[in-house]
Amino acid sequence: MIVRPDGRPGRRARALAAAALALLLWPAGAAAAPGGDAPESDIEAVPLESLVDLSLGAASLHQERVSETAAAAFVLTGDDLRAQGFRTLGEALGAVPGLYGYRDDIYGMVGVRGLGTLNDYGTRLLVLLDGHPLNDSVGLAGTRTGRDLPVPLEAVKRVEIVKGPVGSLYGPTAFLGLVNVVTVDADDRASLARLGGETGAARALGGEGSAVAAGRLGPARVTVAVQGFASRGADVRLPELTLARPDRPGAADPTVRGAGGSGAASALLRVAWAGFTLQGACGGWGGGLVAAGYGAVIGSDQNRATTRTCFADLSTTRPLGAALTLDARAAWDWTGYRDAYLYPPPPEGYGLFRDTADDRWGSGELRLTWRPGPGTLAIAGATGQLHRTLQRAYVDGLPSVREDPVDGVGAGDLPADYATVNAYLLLDQRLGATLRAHLGATWYWHQTFGQRITPKAALVWSPTARDVVKLIYSQGFRAPTAVEAFYDDAYSYLANPRLRAEVVDAGEVIWSRQLGPDAALTASGFASRYVRLVQFRTVPAPGVADPDPADPLDWRLQAQNAASLWQRGGELTLTGRFGRWLSGWAGLSAQTVTAAAHANSPALIGQLALTSRALWEPLALSVHASALTRRALDPDNLPAGGQTHLPASLQVGAAALLDLPGLRGLSVELGVTNLTGAAAPDPLPADYTPVTRLPQAPRTFRLALRWHPD
Amino acid sequence: MRRALAILCLALAWPAQGQEGELPARSQALLLLRLLGYDRGLARQPGEPVVVAVAWRTGDEARRDEALEALREAAARYRVAGRPVRAVPVQWEAGPFAARLHEAGAAAVLVVGGLASQAEALARPFQEAGLLSATTSRAAVEAGLTFGLVWRGARAGVLVNVAAARAAGADLDATLFTVAEPVGGAAGGPAVR
Numbered sequence: 001m002i003v004r005p006d007g008r009p010g011r012r013a014r015a016l017a018a019a020a021l022a023l024l025l026w027p028a029g030a031a032a033a034p035g036g037d038a039p040e041s042d043i044e045a046v047p048l049e050s051l052v053d054l055s056l057g058a059a060s061l062h063q064e065r066v067s068e069t070a071a072a073a074f075v076l077t078g079d080d081l082r083a084q085g086f087r088t089l090g091e092a093l094g095a096v097p098g099l100y101g102y103r104d105d106i107y108g109m110v111g112v113r114g115l116g117t118l119n120d121y122g123t124r125l126l127v128l129l130d131g132h133p134l135n136d137s138v139g140l141a142g143t144r145t146g147r148d149l150p151v152p153l154e155a156v157k158r159v160e161i162v163k164g165p166v167g168s169l170y171g172p173t174a175f176l177g178l179v180n181v182v183t184v185d186a187d188d189r190a191s192l193a194r195l196g197g198e199t200g201a202a203r204a205l206g207g208e209g210s211a212v213a214a215g216r217l218g219p220a221r222v223t224v225a226v227q228g229f230a231s232r233g234a235d236v237r238l239p240e241l242t243l244a245r246p247d248r249p250g251a252a253d254p255t256v257r258g259a260g261g262s263g264a265a266s267a268l269l270r271v272a273w274a275g276f277t278l279q280g281a282c283g284g285w286g287g288g289l290v291a292a293g294y295g296a297v298i299g300s301d302q303n304r305a306t307t308r309t310c311f312a313d314l315s316t317t318r319p320l321g322a323a324l325t326l327d328a329r330a331a332w333d334w335t336g337y338r339d340a341y342l343y344p345p346p347p348e349g350y351g352l353f354r355d356t357a358d359d360r361w362g363s364g365e366l367r368l369t370w371r372p373g374p375g376t377l378a379i380a381g382a383t384g385q386l387h388r389t390l391q392r393a394y395v396d397g398l399p400s401v402r403e404d405p406v407d408g409v410g411a412g413d414l415p416a417d418y419a420t421v422n423a424y425l426l427l428d429q430r431l432g433a434t435l436r437a438h439l440g441a442t443w444y445w446h447q448t449f450g451q452r453i454t455p456k457a458a459l460v461w462s463p464t465a466r467d468v469v470k471l472i473y474s475q476g477f478r479a480p481t482a483v484e485a486f487y488d489d490a491y492s493y494l495a496n497p498r499l500r501a502e503v504v505d506a507g508e509v510i511w512s513r514q515l516g517p518d519a520a521l522t523a524s525g526f527a528s529r530y531v532r533l534v535q536f537r538t539v540p541a542p543g544v545a546d547p548d549p550a551d552p553l554d555w556r557l558q559a560q561n562a563a564s565l566w567q568r569g570g571e572l573t574l575t576g577r578f579g580r581w582l583s584g585w586a587g588l589s590a591q592t593v594t595a596a597a598h599a600n601s602p603a604l605i606g607q608l609a610l611t612s613r614a615l616w617e618p619l620a621l622s623v624h625a626s627a628l629t630r631r632a633l634d635p636d637n638l639p640a641g642g643q644t645h646l647p648a649s650l651q652v653g654a655a656a657l658l659d660l661p662g663l664r665g666l667s668v669e670l671g672v673t674n675l676t677g678a679a680a681p682d683p684l685p686a687d688y689t690p691v692t693r694l695p696q697a698p699r700t701f702r703l704a705l706r707w708h709p710d
Numbered sequence: 711m712r713r714a715l716a717i718l719c720l721a722l723a724w725p726a727q728g729q730e731g732e733l734p735a736r737s738q739a740l741l742l743l744r745l746l747g748y749d750r751g752l753a754r755q756p757g758e759p760v761v762v763a764v765a766w767r768t769g770d771e772a773r774r775d776e777a778l779e780a781l782r783e784a785a786a787r788y789r790v791a792g793r794p795v796r797a798v799p800v801q802w803e804a805g806p807f808a809a810r811l812h813e814a815g816a817a818a819v820l821v822v823g824g825l826a827s828q829a830e831a832l833a834r835p836f837q838e839a840g841l842l843s844a845t846t847s848r849a850a851v852e853a854g855l856t857f858g859l860v861w862r863g864a865r866a867g868v869l870v871n872v873a874a875a876r877a878a879g880a881d882l883d884a885t886l887f888t889v890a891e892p893v894g895g896a897a898g899g900p901a902v903r
Contacts, residue, residue: 039785039786039787039788039789039794039795041787041788041789042747042788042789042790042792043740043743043744043746043747043784043788043789043790044744044747044790044791046740046744046788048741048744048745048868048886048889048890049889051737051740051741051744051866052741052862052865052866052867052868052889053865053866054865055734055737055861055865055866062734063733063734063737064734064736065737077865187861319772321772322771322772322775323775325772371776371779373779374779374780374782374783374786375783430783433786433787
């Protein structure tokens with residue numbers, strides 16, 4: 001904790017501020033060998049390949065090479081996404097070393113290094129689209145890693161991933177890390193159209209189409225991308241649906257028809273002209289809710305959820321002299337969530353129970369970038385946001401419990417408006433020929449949850465042309481979401497306005513070595529202490545003195561600041577790009593989480609992704625696999641047999657991409673997901689009692705035609 | 711309303727940051743020095759500093775300073791062909807351009823900002839003076855400059871106009887083309903061994 005209870009900076013904050021000041025006052029020409037000392041190294045000793053390695057801009061707000069950035073970073077290129085046949089950002093992130101995907105009945109979510117909190121709803125992983133944050137503050141309106149990402153993957157040039165907290169730049173949400181999706185621009189002169197379909201076991205059937213164009217239109221640089229997707233889903237068996245709840249009989253047939261049935265659409269437009277860039281995107285997803293959470297009627301196609309995202313962003317970059325640059329940005333965002341759960345009609349039930357959540361916010365950002373001399377970079381900026389949120393829980397035509405405490409249903413309207421400010425400072429100073437220091441801090445103020453200072457300090461040392469060693473300390477924090485703090489539907493959830501921000505202190509040592517011109521090995525050790533982690537717990541319903549353990553109506557879900565926990569581990573990543581013969585990566589992450597009952601935390605995460613054009617240059621063959629060791633089930637949602645863990649799981653996918661000879665620009669893509677047909681279930685939180693796990697979608701084949709005339 | 715329009719006009723008239731999507735200056739500098747290391751001709755001229763000129767035109771002062779700073783930072787760390795590196799600015803509009811490059815003793819030129827649009831006019835004088843040139847514009851490389859320092863997806867990429875390199879008298883190591891993409895003239899001949 002950096003800010004003392006009285007709101008004044010503590011000793012550690014003062015020490016960091018002093019260090020930052022010292023760095024700022026470091027002679028700007030220090031890196032330039034003052035006194036005319038001769039350089040020590042021959043440029044010929046530096047592998048050209050290491051100078052063209054992957055680049056990212058999200059970790060420090062300026063473009064830099066992955067090997068040099070002061071963060072644990074990984075970059076997926078657009079070629080990687082296409083070659084591996086990934087169709088959602090979540091699928092792609094699941095192949096990144098140290099990350100793993102999991103889901104509940106509505107959302108796909110991403111865990112980082114063994115921490116994948118149930119009911120997370122994507123609120124701990126910041127997702128940026130070309131630098132624009134997509135996450136909302138409600139915490140229920142989508143994770144942006146599934147079909148709700150408002151841009152097709154065909155328009156993605158690269159995906160920048162930072163593992164570990166980046167609160168020192170972005171404030172909350174960048175708690176476990178960040179993902180920046182970078183799309184094509186006019187320089188890429190991209191144009192393509194893609195039409196595909198999927199089918200597989202258990203009657204799965206779906207189709208999708210997308211188109212992307214990027215280029216110059218007179219003086220303007222324009223990018224346009226659209227996509228549409230629809231799937232009727234597959235049939236899955238959820239045997240636990242046969243178990244009766246006190247408020248609901250069990251199902252005679254545990255097979256759910258059309259699980260995963262959904263539709264999505266999105267559009268993105270970006271126009272850059274006269275130094276200004278205007279970008280806007282909208283996306284929507286809707287799908288059925290098969291696990292019949294909250295005791296809803298099993299198998300009803302009226303159990304549905306939809307999410308919507310729209311934003312418009314105007315930005316500009318202007319020089320203010322030789323060494324100073326101003327970035328300015330103004331944006332408006334909206335996210336919306338709707339669901340409906342069917343219950344028996346009154347008097348036994350409510351009929352159709354609806355939940356909605358909306359977050360509308362305007363934001364503005366000013367950023368100054370100062371390069372006073374060789375090897376020195378200072379970035380200072382501030383972002384302000386005004387949020388207007390509204391949650392509703394209601395039944396059409398019935399009063400809420402606020403209007404009628406006796407016969408009312410649902411909590412009615414739950415508005416919450418608030419402002420936030422995130423001011424940040426980043427200093428990057430070269431200290432001699434091989435060492436770089438990086439300091440950063442944010443001051444974040446939330447109108448409801450108070451203020452805090454979040455620091456970062458890192459050293460990047462390049463002892464040889466092939467080795468880089470990074471020493472990183474960073475903090476992250478996350479203010480409670482509106483759902484966690486305020487949502488109360490008078491049926492399943494209890495509000496908890498006393499929630500406090502959760503905090504993580506993270507330390508990491510990373511060593512990267514270039515293994516010849518084509519391969520690199522990265523090894524890291526990390527330790528993170530999470531304090532007041534917010535988790536949903538099952539608590540007795542208000543006014544129920546002696547709750548029946550078997551009756552869900554006697555219980556509520558309430559977000560609480562759980563006990564602190566440690567996460568310690570190490571990670572190995574090997575990347576290789578041997579021309580057309582073989583390219584890809586392999587990763588292994590081993591970690592422990594010091595909370596015996598912490599759900600969904602695998603001790604080992606392994607990934608492999610390989611692509612080869614060795615057989616025939618127009619044909620790219622790819623395979624990817626991800627493996628997880630066993631994970632604990634939600635302690636508040638254990639099955640009757642006493643099982644506490646899910647077994648280890650392995651998922652394999654494969655793809656073939658063929659550039660049709662003689663048909664310029666025309667390609668055929670063939671892919672298969674869940675090649676082995678593994679059940680590989682994910683744990684479900686107590687929302688879904690008595691269903692404790694959700695299996696993966698069955699083996700599915702995908703076929704698509706891609707036309708890219710450029 | 712009029713005030714808002716005036717502010718908008720002022721903002722539009724305010725010089726914008728240059729072309730979007732360029733490689734960072736530091737990457738440009740390191741790549742250019744590394745590419746010069748592939749010219750075996752430089753190693754045959756020991757002793758003198760390798761002078762890299764930053765060619766710019768009016769309006770691109772910020773780009774000039776950024777490139778100079780990055781080159782000087784790189785020069786503080788690395789030698790090329792065993793020789794130290796020196797970076798100097800040379801303005802396009804100020805007098806006879808080729809003569810001033812010659813006076814500066816330039817071995818290579820980094821063309822920054824909008825000057826790349828003059829690639830066709832620059833290419834021949836550069837080649838006649840035996841200068842290797844670099845730019846962030848693919849079109850400028852296709853028009854006759856030697857090296858392109860460009861984005862290729864998420865990675866930096868290197869373009870080499872082999873014919874231009876040959877015309878400038880370069881003796882490039884063929885291993886360069888395990889990474890670099892040849893454009894323009896066909897590979898081969900005395901420029902690449």
